[in-house]
Each structure stands twice: as C-alpha cells, then as structure tokens.
Amino acid sequence: MLDQAAKEKVYDPAYSESRKFEKVHTRIYEDSNKASYYLAKRIALLIQEKTKKGQPAVLGLPTGSSPIKVYENLVHFHKDQGLSFRNVVTFNLDEYYPMVPDSIHSYVRFMNEHLFDHIDIARESIHIPDGTLTKEQVQKYCRTYEQKIEKIGGIDIQLLGIGRTGHVGFNEPGSSINSRTRLIRLDKVTILDAASDFFGEENVPARAITMGVGTILSAKKIYLMAWGEGKAAIIKQTVEGPVTESIPATFLQQHSNCEIVLDQAAASQLTRVDTPWLVSECSWNEKLIKKATIWLSGKTNKAILKLTNEDYNEYGMGNLIAEIGSAEEINLKVFNQLQSTISGWPGGKPKADDSQRPERASPYPKRVLIFSPHPDDDVISMGGTLMRLVDQGHDVHVAYQTSGNIAVFDDDVLRFLDFAHEAIQHDEAKSEAKKLFEETQFFIGQKHAGDLDPPKILELKGLIRKGEALSAGRYCGIDEKNMHFLNLPFYETGTVKKKPFSQLDIDITLKLLNEIKPHQIFAAGDLSDPHGTHRVCLQIIINSVEQLISENIDWLKDTYLWLYRGAWQEWDIADMEMAVPIGPKDMKRKRNAIFRHQSQKDKAMFPGADEREFWQRAEQRNRETANKYDQLGLAEYEAVEGFVRYHF
Structure with missing residues (x-):
C-alpha cells in the first residue's frame, strides 16, 4: 500500500517537477528531531510487522551523531509503548581497527549506551565488527560477517549516515560498487572529522572494518540521514550529481528502494530549496x-x-x-x-532616524549581553562588533556559557603550574604548587589518549581558559565585573560527549538575564549543528527567554536577540539583517583579542576539518562577506560581521 509521499510522487505532476534534479527520493523535515522520529517510526513498524509474521526484523545500524535521536525514539517506543526487540537482529556498519570494546571510542560501547542497554534485544542477535582481531583473522571474519547477513535473509532496513567525503559506513572515495565487508584505510578528511572525539587526529585509528557498498546495496530498504549545513554540499552531490566512485553515497541512486531523509539545513543546497x-x-x-x-x-x-x-x-x-x-x-x-x-552602529545610532536601520536609536546607551558558548567565541565571531559597542558607550557584558576546559592541551597545564611554582615566594604555598605540579606531571605521563582528566586538572584547564577570556575582555575595554563565567553544568563531563541540558542550566541563565535586563542579546546562532555545544547553548538561551515571556516580564519587551555565526561558517547575505562594517584598524584589534586566547593559538584541540587558526578563518570569512556586498554593488568595506535577528 502506497504511503502519502509515494502517492504524491506518482500522481502529482508538480511534485515530480519540483524534484526533477533529484535522482533518489528525498524527504525534508523542519529539523532533525522530526526527521529522527520519522525514521524511528519506520523501523518500529517493520519490527511490528515482522513480529506478527513470526520473522526476524534485520537492521543495519550506524553510529555517529546522526542516529542518536533515532535511537532515543526507539528506546522511548520500547519503554513507554511496549515495542519489543526480541525478534530483532542487528548488523552494525563498521568499527575502528584496532579497537577494544570497552574503549570510550568503541562503537560497541556507543551502541550499548545509546540503544542496546535500554531495550530487550538478545545479545546473540547483536553483530558489530570486531576490532580486537589480529590482522590475519580479519579477512576470514569479514567473510563470516557477510555469510551471517545472507543466512538470515538479508538486511530489511539499512540506516546510514554520510561523511563529508560522501562515504557511507567507512567506504571511502574510490570504493567499488561491488565491495563487501573488509578492512580499509581511512581518508584524511574522515580522520580530521573524528579528531575531536579522539582528542587529536594523531589518536584516530588509521583503519576500520566496514560493510562494503555492495553489502549496503543488498538491503531491501535504505534510509540515509543527514543533519546540518555541514552536510549540505555532499547531499547535493549525492542526490543530484552523477554516480561516481569518488562519492560512494551516489551509488544509492541505483537502489530501487532508497530514501534520503534530511533536515532543512542539510537540504539547503538542493535545487528545489536553494533555487526553486x-x-x-x-x-x-x-x-x-x-x-x-x-x-x-x-x-x-x-x-x-x-x-x-x-x-x-x-x-x-x-x-x-x-x-x-x-x-x-x-x-x-x-x-x-x-x-x-549595513550599520556602523550595532547598538543603534542615538538621536537618528532609525526607520531604515536594523537597530533602534533608543534607549542609549543600551545594556548589551553577549553570550559566548566557549571562552573565545565572542571575539572570534563578533570581536569587531563587540569593540564597536564598547567604543560607542554601551554597557557591554559577556557571558561565557561553558568553561571550555576539554580544549586545553596537557602541556599548557604543566606550563602554568611550573610558572606558579617558580613565581610563588611563600614556602608553604610554593611547596603545595610543586606538589600539584609533580602529581599532574605524573598523571599526564601515564595518561593514554582519551583518558578522562580528574576534576582538579579539569579545574586548572578551566582556569586557563578563564584567564585568557579575562585578558581578551580587558583588551576589548570590558570591565571585569561585566564578564560572567556561567560554567553551565551540562558541559562539565570531562569528555566530548555532554549531558542533556537541564532546568539548572536554564536557571543559571535566567538569573543573569534578570540581573542585567539587556536591551540587546547576542548569541551564537549555529542552528544547523544538531549536537554541538553551540546549539545546546543557544537552546538554553531560547528556553530561558521563552520562560521569561511566559512570565510576562516587562523588561524583555524591549529586547532584541541577534544571532552571530561561529568559527565555521557565515550567514548567507540574503539572510543577514544587520551587517557591521569592520575597518583595517578594528580588524587588527579583533585579531589581537583572539590572540589573547593562547591555549587555542597555533593549534586548537578541536580544529574541525579546517586546520587554519581561528583568527585566519574569521578574517577570511569577514573579508568574503565584505567582498560579496561589494560585488552586489554596495559600498566596499575591509570586512563585515553579519547578524540575523531571532524573532520569538
């Protein structure tokens, strides 16, 4: 029986016309939560149908950030709606090699934490590639893995994510359409993308065991999911481009029952969305x-x-x-x-006609609250605007939402402790500093990649970031009493993976908002990032403001919320509602403010796919924005920082 989407595709000419560039069926949802619920529902329906027939439901499962919400929904269906997984058999796509099951990086651990430990699936029904085998054992193991899939009747639903290179599973560019489960070498881009989870690319395993493209294409139904603007370019190539080994995901175009499931951000470069x-x-x-x-x-x-x-x-x-x-x-x-x-007055120009300006002329001066997810996002992303607000006499506050402690290298801790030990004159304090240095040095010397730091070292790393933020803030002209270190609890896990935010995070944010009563709020608007710290920090702000709205707080009625972008990308010109020109002198000042964050200088712990320093990324991005305005026929500026207003 056809579902509604299939009926539309068959019978509605306008439906087919709008998708004429798409070579595989594509479904777009408002956000990743709704898309994840749809996928979980499809899996649940399969399990129920197979249960009625007395047959196993065979699932091919991925790891990574994309399927987390899908798994959360499946756990919810099990605990609250009675969905049983007793008839389910799973085959995971891949595993790093070598990898022990209890490592924090292991996909065995990932699947247990996010799904298997919370449902009633039989342990013998779970299959995850074994990263503990000797190299001599791997080839035979991979053949056996294929035979197990074939013996049970094949995979009913194969769930996939997608990498920026277009890899599915760990099938890197160059993988054959006929490839089967095997040991492969990871692409450099894939290693860079995984570096944050492994606390540095040098710690990422160079190899992995993966299902092959042929194995994936043998599944009866395939769902590929992608969230966020970071996946938009590769999704366009996957859905609209030619089939090529250089982008393994394009092989999905040749599957008769494949569906690409996207949020709006991941779909943003598809022709029907970008240029309808x-x-x-x-x-x-x-x-x-x-x-x-x-x-x-x-x-x-x-x-x-x-x-x-x-x-x-x-x-x-x-x-x-x-x-x-x-x-x-x-x-x-x-x-x-x-x-x-375009406005050189980000806080509004006093005693001026503001009918054609992005910000109000009054009140002046304004109380301004800039939220910075990490201790350096304020100066990286809007340092020029921040200093302009200070220069123009506004009461500027900065709230550093998280400590940023996991992004500090161990060597920096030893360097600061060594300095403290040498600088302290009082004998007792000097002795304590030396003892702390020696204990820290011993721990770091025994530490393996990915090992958790004890609370004391995390505290020291947080203090390093705090000191750098204070230095940058002072350079920008912000009074120290206006720099607020929130240390939101959701972040304080000591690992890349964070806790879900709670009312406690909101209460801390509410307290600051009510104290300052800002006329302007600036926040990191990385809305396309479904799981990162920036997105969580923004959601905490939005939830806090919405709570204030529900309480009918008077001061909030005169408040604008402006969103800036992080170190990774910029707003589209068509979306910008305020563009603040930055001259050569202020660009140099912005760079100097970024340099105050010395633990992030030269090499950052989590650089992402872009290996340049943050100041280099920011400068290029700001200059490119100015160049775009120039090409459109507007005034030529050295650089521009862009903002979008959030309307509640």
Missing part, C-alpha cells in the same frame, strides 16, 4: 525575491542595479518580472533592503 525558480514557477515573497536577485547578481557577475529583464527571463524568473513589472523595480527594492542592513 529553476524547477518550477514560484510563489514569490519578499524573502525569496531578495534571495533570487542576489543569486542572479552572482550568476551574471553584475551588480544588482545593472540586472535587466533579459537576465531575469534567462534564469527562470520571467514570472517574477511579469508579477512585479520590471527589473529596475526589483533591483532597487532589493538594493535598498541590503543597504538598510
């Missing part, structure tokens, strides 16, 4: 007109005011011209919209 006017006639609104005109400017390499009727017609926007009247009218409207976003 290329697939069908649009229902134009102000936001879409702005986005389309900016896109057309880039496509034709013309400033906005130089675009012609012919340009719009040639690129699928003839109906927009027919609706509005002329290119000139559209161009002027969009140009004025962009012009009004």
Whole structure:
C-alpha cells in the first residue's frame, strides 16, 4: 500500500517537477528531531510487522551523531509503548581497527549506551565488527560477517549516515560498487572529522572494518540521514550529481528502494530549496525575491542595479518580472533592503532616524549581553562588533556559557603550574604548587589518549581558559565585573560527549538575564549543528527567554536577540539583517583579542576539518562577506560581521 509521499510522487505532476534534479527520493523535515522520529517510526513498524509474521526484523545500524535521536525514539517506543526487540537482529556498519570494546571510542560501547542497554534485544542477535582481531583473522571474519547477513535473509532496513567525503559506513572515495565487508584505510578528511572525539587526529585509528557498498546495496530498504549545513554540499552531490566512485553515497541512486531523509539545513543546497525558480514557477515573497536577485547578481557577475529583464527571463524568473513589472523595480527594492542592513552602529545610532536601520536609536546607551558558548567565541565571531559597542558607550557584558576546559592541551597545564611554582615566594604555598605540579606531571605521563582528566586538572584547564577570556575582555575595554563565567553544568563531563541540558542550566541563565535586563542579546546562532555545544547553548538561551515571556516580564519587551555565526561558517547575505562594517584598524584589534586566547593559538584541540587558526578563518570569512556586498554593488568595506535577528 502506497504511503502519502509515494502517492504524491506518482500522481502529482508538480511534485515530480519540483524534484526533477533529484535522482533518489528525498524527504525534508523542519529539523532533525522530526526527521529522527520519522525514521524511528519506520523501523518500529517493520519490527511490528515482522513480529506478527513470526520473522526476524534485520537492521543495519550506524553510529555517529546522526542516529542518536533515532535511537532515543526507539528506546522511548520500547519503554513507554511496549515495542519489543526480541525478534530483532542487528548488523552494525563498521568499527575502528584496532579497537577494544570497552574503549570510550568503541562503537560497541556507543551502541550499548545509546540503544542496546535500554531495550530487550538478545545479545546473540547483536553483530558489530570486531576490532580486537589480529590482522590475519580479519579477512576470514569479514567473510563470516557477510555469510551471517545472507543466512538470515538479508538486511530489511539499512540506516546510514554520510561523511563529508560522501562515504557511507567507512567506504571511502574510490570504493567499488561491488565491495563487501573488509578492512580499509581511512581518508584524511574522515580522520580530521573524528579528531575531536579522539582528542587529536594523531589518536584516530588509521583503519576500520566496514560493510562494503555492495553489502549496503543488498538491503531491501535504505534510509540515509543527514543533519546540518555541514552536510549540505555532499547531499547535493549525492542526490543530484552523477554516480561516481569518488562519492560512494551516489551509488544509492541505483537502489530501487532508497530514501534520503534530511533536515532543512542539510537540504539547503538542493535545487528545489536553494533555487526553486529553476524547477518550477514560484510563489514569490519578499524573502525569496531578495534571495533570487542576489543569486542572479552572482550568476551574471553584475551588480544588482545593472540586472535587466533579459537576465531575469534567462534564469527562470520571467514570472517574477511579469508579477512585479520590471527589473529596475526589483533591483532597487532589493538594493535598498541590503543597504538598510549595513550599520556602523550595532547598538543603534542615538538621536537618528532609525526607520531604515536594523537597530533602534533608543534607549542609549543600551545594556548589551553577549553570550559566548566557549571562552573565545565572542571575539572570534563578533570581536569587531563587540569593540564597536564598547567604543560607542554601551554597557557591554559577556557571558561565557561553558568553561571550555576539554580544549586545553596537557602541556599548557604543566606550563602554568611550573610558572606558579617558580613565581610563588611563600614556602608553604610554593611547596603545595610543586606538589600539584609533580602529581599532574605524573598523571599526564601515564595518561593514554582519551583518558578522562580528574576534576582538579579539569579545574586548572578551566582556569586557563578563564584567564585568557579575562585578558581578551580587558583588551576589548570590558570591565571585569561585566564578564560572567556561567560554567553551565551540562558541559562539565570531562569528555566530548555532554549531558542533556537541564532546568539548572536554564536557571543559571535566567538569573543573569534578570540581573542585567539587556536591551540587546547576542548569541551564537549555529542552528544547523544538531549536537554541538553551540546549539545546546543557544537552546538554553531560547528556553530561558521563552520562560521569561511566559512570565510576562516587562523588561524583555524591549529586547532584541541577534544571532552571530561561529568559527565555521557565515550567514548567507540574503539572510543577514544587520551587517557591521569592520575597518583595517578594528580588524587588527579583533585579531589581537583572539590572540589573547593562547591555549587555542597555533593549534586548537578541536580544529574541525579546517586546520587554519581561528583568527585566519574569521578574517577570511569577514573579508568574503565584505567582498560579496561589494560585488552586489554596495559600498566596499575591509570586512563585515553579519547578524540575523531571532524573532520569538
């Protein structure tokens, strides 16, 4: 029996037309929570159907951040709705090699913590590649793994994530469509992506055991899931690009029953989402007109005011011209919209007409509260704007939401302790400092990659980050009493994996908000990151403000919340609602403020896929934003920091 989506695909011509560039069925959800619930529901229905027939439900399961919410929903179905897993047999996609099962990096441990320990599945029904085998044993083991899948009748549902290289499982670029379970060498990009979990890329295993592409394609149903803008580029290639061994995920186009499940951020580069006017006639609104005109400017390499009727017609926007009247009218409207976003007065210009400005002229000065998820995000992401707010006389506060302690190298702790020991003159204190140095040195000398630091060392690492934040804040002109270190409890696990946030995190945030009563709030708006610290920190702020709204707090009625982006990417020009120009002098000041965070200088603990230092990323990003405004025909600036307003 066809589900609703399948009916639409078969019978609705508009449905097919809007997806004409897509070579595999793709389903887009508002966010990863809704998408994860859909996937968990499909798995639960399969289990129930198989149970009625007295047959095993065979699942192929992945690890990583993407399936966590799926597993949480399955656990919920088991505990609260009685879904039994007694008839379920699982085969995991992969495992690092070598890897012992009780390692914090082991996929055995991951699956137990997120799923198996919470359901009634029989342990003999769980199959995860064995990372403890000798190299001589691996080949025979892999053949046996394949035989077990074949003997039980094949995999009913194969759940997949996707890497930035387009790998599924650990099938790296170059993998054959006929490949089977085997030992492989990991791609450099995959190792970089895993580096944060292993506290440095040098600790990531170079090899892994993985199901092959052929094994995956043998499944009866395949769901590939992807969340966040970081996956948008590879999803576009997977869904709309040619089939190629250089992007193994494109082989899924050749499967007869595959579905790509995305959140809006991961789908953002698909043609029907990014440039819908290329697939069908649009229902134009102000936001879409702005986005389309900016896109057309880039496509034709013309400033906005130089675009012609012919340009719009040639690129699928003839109906927009027919609706509005002329290119000139559209161009002027969009140009004025962009012009009004640019402001050198991020706190509002006092005694000025603010009708065409992003921020209000009054009150002046404003109380400004900048939330920084880690102790350096404020200066990395909006350092120029922060200093502009201080220079223009506003009462600027910075709230460092987490300690950032896990991002400090062990050598930095020893360096600071050694200095403390040498600098202290009082004999008793000197002796205590020496003892702490020796104990720390001994622990670090015995420490293995991924070992948890004891509370005392975590405290010291947090103090290092705090001292750097104080130094940067003082450089920016912020009074020390206006620097608030919240140390939100959700973060304090000592590991990359954090606890879910709780009311305690919200209460700490509420207390600060009520103390300051800010007219402006700035927060990291990395909304596309489904599991990172930035996203959790933003959700805590949003939940706190919503609680204040429910309590009808008066001061909040005069508050704007502005979102900045982190060190990884920038807002799209079409989305920016405030663009703050940064001149050469202030760019240098911003760089100097970032340099105050010495433990993150030269090499960061968690650099992500971009190996450049944070100041280099920030400068390039700010200059690229300024260059885009220039290319659109607006004023030429050295650099620009962009913001989007959050509307409750």
